[in-house]
């Protein structure tokens with residue numbers, strides 16, 4: 001598909017999220033999302049610009065090129081898919097976000113596609129029981145009643 005560093009993928013995803021929220025992405029917004037310094041952001045903006053993934057304008061920030069947006073959308077899709085799975089499993093929101101961000105770079109397209117279909121299936125009411133609720137009840141029963149370490 002493409003071969004970018006995890007860090008570059010994280011930046012593209014963060015830029016897309018900021019753009020979706022604010023309509024544009026300034027250096028300080030992206031620095032805030034990724035919890036890095038503005039100078040690190042500018043450095044990466046320049047690299048991404050050289051790769052034709054963003055257009056960087058000093059003092060203004062960045063916009064995504066078509067190519068950059070396509071990559072960012074794939075990463076965001078992966079993130080959103082994995083986060084939905086973790087939330088269904090009862091993982092707390094902030095942990096679900098962090099873990100989705102780790103796994104989004106590593107899983108195969110096949111696994112992501114099947115996970116997406118699975119969470120869509122569960123959300124579509126395609127099963128007669130609310131799996132998320134039933135699983136939460138199962139977890140509440142306590143690890144001593146199950147083989148969970």
Ligand code: FE2
Pocket residue numbers: 013075079100101102104
């Ligand atoms: Fe992410």
